[in-house]
Amino acid sequence: MTSVPTGIVLVTGPTGFLGQRVVRRLAETGRPVRALVRPGTDSGSFDACLSGVSNPLVEIVPASFSDLAALRRAVVGVEAILHIAASKTGSAASQVANNVVGSDNLFRTAVELSVRRFVLVSSFGVIGASQLPRASLVDESVPMDPHPERRDPYSFAKHRQEALGWKYHREAGLPLVVVRPGPIFGPGQPILVGRVGLNLFGLFLHLGGGNTIPLTHVDNCADAVVKAGLVPDIEGEVFCIVDDCLPTSRQLLRQYRRQVAPVPFVRVPFVLLRQLARLNASYSRRTNGHLPPVFTPYKVDAMWKGQRYSNDKAKRLLGWTPHIPMEEALSMTFAAQRRSC
Amino acid sequence: MRIAIVGCGQFADAHIQEVRRIPGATVEAVCDLNYHMAEQAAARFEVPGLYTDLDRMLDDVHPDVVHITTPPGSHLAIARKVAEYGAHAYIEKPFTATAAEAEELIECATRAGVLLCVGHSYAYDSAYLRMKRQYEEGLLGEVVHVDTVMGYNLAGPFGAVMMGDPTHWVHALPGGVAQNNISHPLSLLLPFLPDEQPVVSACGLRCRLKRFGDRRDRFFDELRVTLLGRRTTASLQFSCRARPVQLYATVHGTKAQATASIDSRTLRLVHGASLPGPFARVQWAYRDERETRRELRRSVASLLRARLHFFEGLHELIRRFYLAIQGKGDMPIPMMEALRTTRIMEEIFIQCDRQLEES
Numbered sequence: 255m256t257s258v259p260t261g262i263v264l265v266t267g268p269t270g271f272l273g274q275r276v277v278r279r280l281a282e283t284g285r286p287v288r289a290l291v292r293p294g295t296d297s298g299s300f301d302a303c304l305s306g307v308s309n310p311l312v313e314i315v316p317a318s319f320s321d322l323a324a325l326r327r328a329v330v331g332v333e334a335i336l337h338i339a340a341s342k343t344g345s346a347a348s349q350v351a352n353n354v355v356g357s358d359n360l361f362r363t364a365v366e367l368s369v370r371r372f373v374l375v376s377s378f379g380v381i382g383a384s385q386l387p388r389a390s391l392v393d394e395s396v397p398m399d400p401h402p403e404r405r406d407p408y409s410f411a412k413h414r415q416e417a418l419g420w421k422y423h424r425e426a427g428l429p430l431v432v433v434r435p436g437p438i439f440g441p442g443q444p445i446l447v448g449r450v451g452l453n454l455f456g457l458f459l460h461l462g463g464g465n466t467i468p469l470t471h472v473d474n475c476a477d478a479v480v481k482a483g484l485v486p487d488i489e490g491e492v493f494c495i496v497d498d499c500l501p502t503s504r505q506l507l508r509q510y511r512r513q514v515a516p517v518p519f520v521r522v523p524f525v526l527l528r529q530l531a532r533l534n535a536s537y538s539r540r541t542n543g544h545l546p547p548v549f550t551p552y553k554v555d556a557m558w559k560g561q562r563y564s565n566d567k568a569k570r571l572l573g574w575t576p577h578i579p580m581e582e583a584l585s586m587t588f589a590a591q592r593r594s595c
Numbered sequence: 596m597r598i599a600i601v602g603c604g605q606f607a608d609a610h611i612q613e614v615r616r617i618p619g620a621t622v623e624a625v626c627d628l629n630y631h632m633a634e635q636a637a638a639r640f641e642v643p644g645l646y647t648d649l650d651r652m653l654d655d656v657h658p659d660v661v662h663i664t665t666p667p668g669s670h671l672a673i674a675r676k677v678a679e680y681g682a683h684a685y686i687e688k689p690f691t692a693t694a695a696e697a698e699e700l701i702e703c704a705t706r707a708g709v710l711l712c713v714g715h716s717y718a719y720d721s722a723y724l725r726m727k728r729q730y731e732e733g734l735l736g737e738v739v740h741v742d743t744v745m746g747y748n749l750a751g752p753f754g755a756v757m758m759g760d761p762t763h764w765v766h767a768l769p770g771g772v773a774q775n776n777i778s779h780p781l782s783l784l785l786p787f788l789p790d791e792q793p794v795v796s797a798c799g800l801r802c803r804l805k806r807f808g809d810r811r812d813r814f815f816d817e818l819r820v821t822l823l824g825r826r827t828t829a830s831l832q833f834s835c836r837a838r839p840v841q842l843y844a845t846v847h848g849t850k851a852q853a854t855a856s857i858d859s860r861t862l863r864l865v866h867g868a869s870l871p872g873p874f875a876r877v878q879w880a881y882r883d884e885r886e887t888r889r890e891l892r893r894s895v896a897s898l899l900r901a902r903l904h905f906f907e908g909l910h911e912l913i914r915r916f917y918l919a920i921q922g923k924g925d926m927p928i929p930m931m932e933a934l935r936t937t938r939i940m941e942e943i944f945i946q947c948d949r950q951l952e953e954s
Contacts, residue, residue, distance in 0.1 A: 293761050294807035320762055344752045347605040350635040352756070358631065403639045414635065541901035542616045 262313075263483060264288045264332040266360070267339030269295060271443055272375070272435075274303040275476035276336060281310035283480075288313045290328050290339075319356025322363070329363045334371035334483045342408055349411035357415050361422040369429070371489070373482045376416045376434045378468060378494070379409030384552050389560040392468070394492045394567050404552040423490060431482045435475045435495040436468030436563065440583070441590030443472070446510060449557055450503045451519070458519040461527055461558060462503020468496040468563040471583035474576035481572040493568040497576040497583065500563060506584075513588040515595055528554050596620045596917060599658035599682075601649060601673055602665030603627040603636040605753075606687065610662045611640045613910040617917060624656045649673060653680045660920065663687060666764035667775070671696040678707040683920050685913065687714040688778040689940065690933045692768060697937040701930045710926060712916040713933035715782030717842060719915070720908035722862045723783060726846060726855040729864065730787070735848030738787045741829040742847070743780035746840035747772065749803070749816065761809040770944035771814025773799075773833050777943070780831050781936050782928075783844040783855075790824035791935065797821075797943040798950055802836060813951065820943055860903065861890040 263280055267273040268289035280287045281304055289300065293316040304310045317324035319339075329335070337360060341352035357374075364372050382399040383392055390396075399405065402413035422428035437447040446453075449467050451460040470478075478495045482488070501509070511517060522530070531549035538547040568574045578586075598614050600607050603625050614620050624644025627633040637645040646652035653661075653676070661677045662685045663670055670691050677684045684704075690713045691697045704711045717723065729735055748754050749772070757763045757772065768774040799815025806812070816835035822828065843856040852865040863886050868875035897903050904910065915927040 292759050293809070294759075294811065296806075318760055318762055320760065344756070345605040345608060346639060347603060347608055347632065347635060348752065348756060350631055351604065354631045354635075355629055410635070410639070414631065418631075537901075542904065543612055544901040544904055 260285075261333030262286045262288050262331055264290055264329060264335045266290045266335070266337045269299040270338065270340075271440070272438055272472055272475060272479070273338045274300075275472050276338060276479050277312060278303050278307060279476050279480045281307045281312055284309075284311065286311040286313070288315050288328065288332060291316050293318055319352075319359050322359055325359055325363050326367070329360075329367050329369065332367070332369055334373070335360070335364055335369055336373045336375070336479055336483050338375045338479065340375070340412070344407070346403075346407035346410050349407050350414060353411040354414045354418060358418060361419060361426075361428055365422060365426045365428050371429050371431065371483055372419075373431045373433060373479060374416060374419045375479060376419075376432050377409065377412040378434055378436050379405060380413040380416050380434065381494075382556075383559070383561055384556040386559070386561070389562065391564055392561045393494055393564040399556070401552065404550060405556060406553065429489040431488055431490075432492045433479055433482050433495055434492060435470050435478070437470070438472050438475050439469050439587055440472035441587055443587075445506070445584075445587050445591065446517075450506055451522075456518070458507075458517045460503065460507055460519045460521045462507075463521065463524060463558065465503050465558050465560060466500045466562060467503050467506055468494075468500060468561075469580075470495050470497050471576065471578050471580075471587075473578055474583070477577065478568055478572060478574045481574050485572050488571055491567075491571060493572060494563065494565065495568055495574075496563045496565050497578075497580050498565070499580040501580065501584070509584060510588065510591075513585075514591045524554075524558055527558065596659045596920075597623045597657065598660050598662065599624040599626065599644070599652060599656055600636070600642075600662045600664060601626045601652075601677075602663060602669075602687075603629075603632040604664060607636055607662075607664045608640075609906045609909055610664055610685075610913075611636065611642070613906050613913055614662070615640075616910060617914055620917060623658060624652050626652045649676060653677070653682070658682050660685060660917070666767075667692050668764060668767060671700050674700055674711065675703050678704045678709045678711070681707060681709060683710045683712075683916075685712045685714065685916060686933075688782075689768075689774060690778070690937050694934070694938045694941045697934045701934055704930065710916070710920060711930050711933070712912070712919075712926065713778075713928055713930075713936070714909070714912070715778060715928055715933075715936070716906070716909040716912045717779050717857050718782045718786070718908070719911040719927065720855075720857050720860065721911075722855040722857065722860045723844065723908075724911075725862045726844070726853045727786065729853055729862075730846065730848070734851060734864070735846055735853055736850030738827050738846055738848055740827065740847040741784040741787045742832075742845040743784045743829070743843070744832045744834070744837075745776060745780040745842045746837050747776055747833065747835045748840050749835050751840075758811055761807060761811055766810040766814075770940070770947060771810070772835075773815060773818050773947075774940065774944055777818065777820075777831060777833050778936055778940060779842060780833070780844070781939060783842075783857075784822070784829040784831065785932070785936060785939075787846055788822060788824050788827050788829050790827070793829070793939070794823040795820065795939060795942040795946070796823070797946040799947050815947055815951070818943075818947070822939070857908070859890075859894075860897075860907075861894065863887070863890065 315328045317328045402410045423430040450462045531554045535550045625636045626646040797820045800817040818833040820831040841858040845854040868878040918924040919926045
């Protein structure tokens with residue numbers, strides 16, 4: 255049985271939306287944190303995130319994932335790593351360069367320096383939901399996507415990153431724990447995520463219909479990531495992180511229109527969406543990529559086939575519970591978005 | 596033709612896509628020093644060969660052409676190996692990091708009897724080709740001056756990555772981000788400037804705040820270059836601040852002026868007016884409007900016919916290069932033109948470096 259890590263926790267991506275909350279959570283418990291930032295990052299980014307925390311033990315360490323010597327210096331003496339840093343935009347190649355090549359260096363360094371816990375924050379996008387029958391339960395038992403290249407660049411890169419983490423776990427004994435959060439929301443982050451729909455020239459295409467949106471509030475998710483780093487004896491486990499009382503896409507859009515802005519929208523039913531995806535993929539193929547295949551039937555199936563979600567395993571093994579209820583989390587987020595409108 | 600790609604960064608995607616559109620050409624292998632980069636390209640494009648060792652790839656695959664899409668500092672070493680092996684090479688811009696490297700590479704290719712094509716792909720964009728045709732048909736008269744403008748977004752997809760990483764290869768180039776880009780505007784103006792060695796005058800400004808304390812603070816984000824030939828002059832403006840970000844070339848001829856925009860893929864001819872006094876103002880505006888309307892019609896028709904591919908120039912350049920290899924056409928960009936461009940770029944950055952040292 256492994257004991258609870260009490261030493262330094264290294265956090266990558268500490269200036270990001272989730273990373274800031276994770277650093278704060280750790281600092282609140284009085285745990286020493288080493289925040290790995292890109293060289294040249296303004297250290298002032300932590301001032302707001304740590305305000306109100308007394309005597310935070312946060313050390314800021316600039317290091318690039320491609321600089322092995324600097325990475326090694328950053329990992330020396332660290333007991334647990336919470337790897338949150340992720341590049342979410344750009345081509346598939348640049349996302350692989352940022353998310354996979356850099357992670358490879360970090361995985362290797364963690365193994366060499368015998369880090370006791372490595373938490374990788376992955377994504378729902380790696381789950382092979384396309385293959386499941388309609389209205390299936392999506393949880394940790396669903397295998398990873400066999401064809402991530404048919405999804406979007408982010409899902410592809412995260413798939414490759416997680417698969418590499420598992421390879422290090424199997425072959426080199428990396429004490430890996432994987433956290434797969436659904437779309438993370440909260441003040442400062444758009445709530446009408448891709449699973450709800452997309453904005454097309456000022457008109458919102460509502461794609462989600464009656465599908466459940468597997469959201470997690472940023473503070474709830476941060477709790478789960480911290481617990482994944484500290485709870486003993488869970489190496490080799492995966493946790494899907496979604497909050498309780500998940501809204502459907504329709505409910506979310508309705509509440510958004512009431513509480514934030516009455517965005518004009520058009521509902522696109524699943525049957526039509528799938529036909530449009532077929533058309534998009536076929537046009538793209540026939541015209542040698544004149545328009546990119548933004549929607550493909552494979553991607554549509556992965557996101558909008560009436561899937562259900564479970565957070566039972568995280569509750570059971572991590573002792574996690576989403577402490578901010580969905581209603582309150584949405585209301586805070588809507589209020590923040592109203593102010594910024 | 597058997598094609599291989601060396602260097603699987605994001606621009607390799609464009610090469611693979613465009614090669615696959617050319618009848619008779621197949622991408623047989625991808626190669627990158629980093630396994631993950633080679634693997635992601637092979638997986639997404641279903642390329643059968645995946646290598647991290649160039650020698651092994653050449654021995655196993657026997658490519659006819661190798662596309663080199665690696666950072667410029669590695670072009671000489673890779674292209675020399677490819678040439679000595681006996682394959683032709685398409686080399687992404689900038690051709691090499693220095694003029695001495697360009698000379699060595701061309702000598703090597705000449706000895707090996709292979710062709711090298713530099714990736715000045717915007718010179719094969721349809722709007723620019725139409726402008727060149729107008730010049731060749733005598734519509735513009737003799738070229739007096741050429742203006743080229745290139746904008747760059749330091750917060751864009753490539754710019755953000757580069758500015759976020761002090762070890763990024765762009766910062767190792769003597770001219771930094773400008774050196775990675777100005778071969779494009781140069782490739783648009785040099786075909787109109789016949790002088791082998793025009794007089795180069797370059798200066799720059801660094802307008803962004805110094806905040807990194809490393810090479811990312813050094814390069815000029817505004818660059819102005821003038822080139823003086825015997826009868827023709829040219830200017831080049833590289834700007835990281837001007838918006839919209841765009842690339843265009845304007846040719847001022849003795850008969851008319853033409854502007855080819857790479858971004859809007861339009862061509863605008865300015866004839867001036869022939870009517871007297873105030874009527875000239877109306878006629879000038881009318882002619883401008885007619886030009887604009889014609890280009891709009893052309894754009895809509897191209898959209899409907901699915902002919903507005905983003906990498907149109909790259910496709911055309913690759914297509915012509917492959918034809919030249921098969922003896923069915925001239926080299927689209929002769930190797931000596933790549934050398935001339937590299938020499939002019941080197942002179943530009945020597946002058947910029949001097950200015951940076953003095954400041």
